Amino acid sequence: MSAPLLEVEGLEMHFSTARGVAQVINGVDLRIGEGEVHGLVGESGSGKSVTARSILGILPQRSIAHRAGRIGYRGRDLAALSEKEMRQEIRGQQIAMVFQDPMTALNPxxxxxxxxxxxxxxHRGVSKREALARAVELLHQVDLPDPEGRLRSFPHELxxxxxxxxxxxxxxxxDPQLLIADEPTTAxxxxxxxxxxxLFDELREERGLAILLVSHDLGLIAERCDQVSVMYAGEVVERGGARDVFEHGRHPYTRLLEGARPRLEDPPHTVLNTISGRAPNLVDRPVGCPFRARCPQALDVCAHVRPPLTADEGTLSAAACHNPTSVDLPDPSTERPEPTFEVSPR
Structure with a gap:
């Protein structure tokens, strides 16, 4: 197997909060190959965006209480580079990021x-005229109408x-080689x-661009990604090919996430499945499996031993679960009861 473009090993990121130190990222491993689209999926608060921003080192430094791990990019450990080296050599030129909210990411x-x-x-040291000509070319590439005219527009006019x-x-x-897209379609x-x-698909074909696609939308990840990592409570609980993970998920969290996804073919008034309980408190992280309190098939060992990512011999996927068997999902065919409205007398 060829060396990956990006390889994250044992990433840990803890932040100081008013309630104590929150262990937001806890031993995340991630591999992205040349020209690959890798999906990072999980519910809100699972650590997806923090993982993505850690790669570029754009987290609030004053809040970081502890960090560890290696972020390898083309043989260099980004975690060991200075802020000046990251700014001059990596950000924008090698790795670039598309932020979550286009309404606020641009300077108004x-x-x-x-x-x-x-x-x-x-970064290129060209004249203003050459830079503007390149800007028009870029706006053409992203299919923005009237690119010459848009150069004079302010963000609120778009x-x-x-x-x-x-x-x-x-x-x-x-011309970066890796694009990090953090919830690029949310708004x-x-x-x-x-x-x-x-457009991402076209850029990948034309430029050989590798993409880390961060999203909570399982349908988007399943359709657009080659590989996927499922995150829960700051940990990768399952990873593998997108089809293997979503069709034959071995971790209960993955299975329950997939079962909670609405589908167009469902009849009207179909009750959506939910995952009971809530994510653990990251200031007081549980000792064993972080999903144990919400898991329908937890074992006694889950309360004491954190399960490692273990590969499945039949697929290329791996799951962090002591009991990786299929979860029986609730029957989605039940119809919602008709809503009733009561008007209280004046």
């Missing part, structure tokens, strides 16, 4: 042309989908979401 008082030209001039395309253009300005309507994801 700078024209689009200025925001596009700035990283080009800083729609949400157009702003997201500008964010992607900025990320691609210096967009369904039609625009599909257009943005199709």
């Amino acid at each position: 008082v700078m024209r689009i042309g200025q925001q596009l030209a700035m990283p080009i001039r800083r 729609s949400g989908g157009q702003r997201q395309r500008v964010m992607i253009a900025i990320a691609l300005a210096c 967009l309507d369904v039609t625009v979401q599909a257009q943005i994801l199709d």
Whole structure:
């Protein structure tokens, strides 16, 4: 097997809070190959965005109480680089990021042309005219209408989908090899979401771009990714090929997540499955399996021993579970009761 483009090993990230030290990331491993789309999926608060931002070192430094692990990129350990080295050699040029909310990620008082030209001039050392010409080319590549005219626009004059395309253009300005997309379609309507994801597919084909796609949308991850890592409470609980993980998931959390996903073929008033309970308190992290309190098939050992990621001989996937068997999901065919409304007398 060839060496991966990005290899994260034993990543730990703890933050100081008013209630104590929160162990937000706890021993995460991640591998992304050249030209691969790797999905990072899990419910809100599972540590997806913190993991993504840790790769680029753009977390609030004052809040970090502890960090450990190796972030290998083309043979270099990014965790060992200084802020100056990350800024000059890695961010933008080697690894770029598309942030979650295009409504707030752009500078509201700078024209689009200025925001596009700035990283080009800083990293490529070209003139302002050359940088603006490159900016027009980038806006063409992300299919933004009237790219020459949009250089003079302010962010508030663009729609949400157009702003997201500008964010992607900025990320691609210096030809990175790895693109981190953190919930890139959250604030967009369904039609625009599909257009943005199709654009990622085109960029991957044209540039050989590797993509780390962060999302809580299982359907999106299953459709668009080659590999997937499922996160829960700051840990990777299952990883493998997207089809293997979602069709033959071995971890109860993966199975229950898949069972909770709404489907277009379901009849009207179908009751959505839910996962009972809540995620553990990361300030007082449980000793054994973090999913034990919500797991329908927990064993006694789960309360005392943290399960390691163990590969399945029949597939290339691995699950962190002491009892990796199929979970019997609730019957989704039950109809919701008709809502009743009571009007209280005045």
